Amino acid sequence: MALINVAAREIHGKIVYYGPGLSGKTTNLQYIHSRIPSNTKGELLSIETETERTLFFDFLPIDLGKVHGFTIRFHLYTVPGQVLYERTRVAVLNGADGVVFVADASRDRLPDNLQSLRELAQNLTAQGKRFLDYPLVMQYNKMDLPQGLPTPVLDRYINTVKVPRFEASAITGKGVFETLRAISKLVVNKL
Amino acid sequence: MPQFDPEISRMVVVEEDQAQISACLQRLMADSGASYSMVIDRAGQILASESDEVRPEMVHLGALIANTYASTQEMARILKEDGFKTLFQEGMKEKIFTETVRGRWLLVVIFDKQSQVGMVKVLARRSSAVLANILDLVERRSTEVNSPRFRQVGKATIDTIDLLFKDDGCSDDE
Ligand SMILES: Nc1nc2c(ncn2[C@@H]2O[C@H](COP(=O)(O)OP(=O)(O)OP(=O)(O)O)[C@@H](O)[C@H]2O)c(=O)[nH]1
Ligand SMILES: [Mg+2]
Numbered sequence: 183m184a185l186i187n188v189a190a191r192e193i194h195g196k197i198v199y200y201g202p203g204l205s206g207k208t209t210n211l212q213y214i215h216s217r218i219p220s221n222t223k224g225e226l227l228s229i230e231t232e233t234e235r236t237l238f239f240d241f242l243p244i245d246l247g248k249v250h251g252f253t254i255r256f257h258l259y260t261v262p263g264q265v266l267y268e269r270t271r272v273a274v275l276n277g278a279d280g281v282v283f284v285a286d287a288s289r290d291r292l293p294d295n296l297q298s299l300r301e302l303a304q305n306l307t308a309q310g311k312r313f314l315d316y317p318l319v320m321q322y323n324k325m326d327l328p329q330g331l332p333t334p335v336l337d338r339y340i341n342t343v344k345v346p347r348f349e350a351s352a353i354t355g356k357g358v359f360e361t362l363r364a365i366s367k368l369v370v371n372k373l
Numbered sequence: 374m375p376q377f378d379p380e381i382s383r384m385v386v387v388e389e390d391q392a393q394i395s396a397c398l399q400r401l402m403a404d405s406g407a408s409y410s411m412v413i414d415r416a417g418q419i420l421a422s423e424s425d426e427v428r429p430e431m432v433h434l435g436a437l438i439a440n441t442y443a444s445t446q447e448m449a450r451i452l453k454e455d456g457f458k459t460l461f462q463e464g465m466k467e468k469i470f471t472e473t474v475r476g477r478w479l480l481v482v483i484f485d486k487q488s489q490v491g492m493v494k495v496l497a498r499r500s501s502a503v504l505a506n507i508l509d510l511v512e513r514r515s516t517e518v519n520s521p522r523f524r525q526v527g528k529a530t531i532d533t534i535d536l537l538f539k540d541d542g543c544s545d546d547e
């Protein structure tokens with residue numbers, strides 16, 4: 183739920199990076215954190231297992247700057263992708279204003295992407311959101327890998343809802359800010 | 374678990390609301406001796422806070438508390454409970470007590486050994502009821518506010534977004 187605080191002259195929004203385990207959600211936030219100026223971001227908070235898999239969430243607050251005297255502040259989160267943490271994903275998704283679905287473009291991960299996407303649709307619907315009007319963008323990540331599926335194939339299987347989608351390699355940063363820009367705009371559009 | 378109105382996608386807090394919420398928090402702090410209190414939404418965003426000193430770490434704390442609370446709601450669902458209404462963390466120096474406000478917002482109170490836990494709990498419950506009335510009104514009005522002022526801010530923000538992330542050191546053709 184976007185929060186417009188006229189008194190404090192601030193606008194807040196929450197964006198959640200969703201997707202199957204190991205698709206690169208945390209890597210997206212790490213890249214954003216490493217690249218944006220320190221006066222426009224807070225610390226990156228990660229709650230993870232010993233093997234660096236997300237256990238609860240990653241959290242990164244960023245400022246998009248001042249507009250008409252209002253400070254625009256977004257909170258970026260990732261969910262834990264491992265199947266076991268389904269209920270945790272529901273908790274982190276609570277109150278999100280927009281979602282980035284990070285798909286793993288590797289050929290053998292196609293079923294996992296589809297399952298995660300179905301689950302996302304269910305969870306948003308359970309929160310009373312209409313999935314088809316919901317601010318959502320997709321990121322086809324790990325496009326650098328040779329065993330990756332080509333974009334037209336991913337479009338056909340994963341992006342049946344035809345939302346904006348971006349090819350990415352989060353590990354090098356390719357497509358990361360493009361994705362963030364796109365979801366930020368969709369969220370702001372809903373204000 | 375209370376359901377959120379799907380049509381409400383934003384809360385608009387104006388000066389007057391802020392003043393009412395602050396007054397409620399100040400009273401709670403004065404009566405309980407707590408050092409910090411805040412109201413956050415279910416996304417962990419701070420609607421209002423009152424403090425003896427500036428505490429920037431509260432942005433992260435708000436996110437953690439909101440997620441922890443949402444997580445306990447899922448636990449409740451698994452156990453077929455209606456939901457858990459409070460959270461309590463007890464440290465050596467400070468304690469954190471969190472009480473839900475209508476299941477849609479959270480009242481967070483931070484206090485040290487000068488305050489009594491029982492007292493904080495009772496006063497927090499009372500404040501939660503007062504805040505519920507204030508926030509209900511804010512919420513109802515937020516659905517009506519369709520101010521062109523915010524639309525303007527929205528448009529200008531979209532332009533800013535283009536500018537802001539352009540200089541990220543990674544051109545998209547990398
Ligand atoms: N080759 C390649 N590897 C990547 C890319 N993005 C992430 N990785 C690697 O994939 C692994 C998992 O990345 P994470 O960002 O931790 O994945 P996650 O989606 O957060 O995983 P969970 O927290 O378990 O849900 C790490 O070893 C990353 O370095 C990419 O674009 N290309
Ligand atoms: Mg992760």
